[in-house]
Amino acid sequence: MTMKAVQCLEYGDPKNLVVRDLPDPVPGPRDAIIAVEAVGLGYVDGLNVRGAYQVKRPLPFIPGSELAGTVIAVGSEAPQDLVGKRVMALAERGALCEKAVVFAAQCTPLPEKFSSVAAAAALVNYSTAIYGFETCGHLQPGETVLVLGASGGVGMAAIDVARGMGATVVAAASSDERLAACVKAGADLTVNYSGPDWRKTLEAVLDGRRLTVIYDPVGGQWSETAFRCLAPGGRHLVVGFAGGEIPKIPLNLPLLKRASIVGVDWGGHVRAEAGAAAVIFQRMIELVNGGRINPQPSATFALEETPALLTRMLNRENIGKPVVAIGKAV
Template identity: 40%
Template sequence: MKALLCKAFGTADSLVLEDIPSPVPGSDEVLIDVHMAGVNFPDTLLIEGKYQIKPAFPFAPGSEAAGIVAAVGAGVSHLQPGDKVMALTGWGSFAEQVVVRASQVTLMPTRMDFAGAAAFGVTYGTSMHALCQRARLQKGETLLVLGASGGVGLAAVEIGRVMGAHVIAAASSKQKLEVARAAGAHELICYGNGSLKEQVNALTEGRGADVIFDPVGGDLLDQAIRAIAWNGRLLVIGFASGRIPQLPVNLTLLKGAAVLGVFWGAFTQRQPQENQANYRQLFAWHAEGKLRPLISQQYALARAGDALEALRLRKAVGKLVVEIRKGSS
């Protein structure tokens, strides 16, 4: 089978397309013929050796996949060959086949195609966990989403709106903000138009945001914590800016605020039943037309490194996917 391999930590242009043996599923594992793979920011960290997980070389990046079950190992009863599925792989999805733990594989909703399924799992799963289990977002609260035109940002905008929040989307350009508006944001903030705190206060009559969703980190977190409401919750999703900020904790004291880490990957392992309940609700909202993954670009497997680089440079809008098998839909 063909796979795009990382043989040493480095940049996306060091990945190589090679033929390697097909994997074999063990007990409680599933072998999937991958049709589409999603591209996520942690994939860029993985190949650079900056992620908390470091697979043995060589490995294929790609943390989520959509495809068809080719074979199942002993002990797998809820899946069978021929099932259309979406899977959280950790890595390995930039390949024609991947072996995944059965617990990380879910049947695709009938109204999803392979591209949509590959674009759905990580971003919507992360944002749902952040807003439900971590922030406990309530109807009528104000939700500020930073990086609102990216994959998790857009998912947070959509989910926040469905949950009844007043959603403020923040991004770096008018073009990106229009994407967030189309996803359901009520208000828009452009970073270049002045102080983030002043812009948030102007839109909230000085109260600030009840929940702040931050996948960017760096200078934006430094500014965002100053725009938080009394009893507000700041969600730490990631650090796409490249800098992990040092939080002045006195600001949390002054606002009675909470800073909440969001490690969705660990949540899927430690609280699988709650994660599956989240997916059931997400799939229901998708079926009702309330969630619509935005796929802005599709790449061939040989060019998946270009997708990783676009994500690293924060040039991507919405979700990027990799077509593993030509003609997949």
């Protein structure tokens, strides 16, 4: 039997990805095979295809690393009662295919209320936001949060999680169209950070509010400008560098503000602490069930559309969190 999969045969432009039939995967003793229904895509997937991410996947590989679907088989040492369950899972061996191999221990069963498409949209970005705001940022209700790169997948999840935790959310993005998408996602206030004077615009938007938390997946020149607007005692959460440049913030700034710069590496956190991913996934499900967050994809795509989609993400043309829907995606 065969299944359809996207494959990267050489590092480079995502347009060179191929969609082809591959033999059905066979589970190892601790594996589960998932009939994939939805795959969430992020900026990092494009970097992987380019061979530009810090950890290179050996060629050939199936891109994508977060999915939701139904378990159709498990290995001899995996819990047999997983079969038939709808789950979300990290898929380090590739997600953009009809049948994916994952570690059974990484499968989290989904409640009925949490669709596969929503779970695939949420897995990495909502985990990162929950870990970032709750564990690293100690965000409290009533605080004001600035989300940089707010119209991307990571940014939109941050808007929803911060709002769900009772914060006032200021979304920063580079165009009116992007800012309108942020408002739709729940942002209270917006700032266009495309011009050189965006600090003044931000201060006007803040209108005396104390900015106490910055969520920063962009880096570059935006980080220092934002940090300079942070209130004393604030926290700058470093999430990523989609802008391409790693900023160097002078250390007198955190000293003078008695402020913290905190690294948010969700992947590193779950690799370092057994069971950490499950704790965050359960927290995510609790927030979904309680109606406090509402993960949604910005749009759904077919497997064949992946090469063009990843190219758009690398070219800064994407808005929100795209999900590839496969089979009977619910």
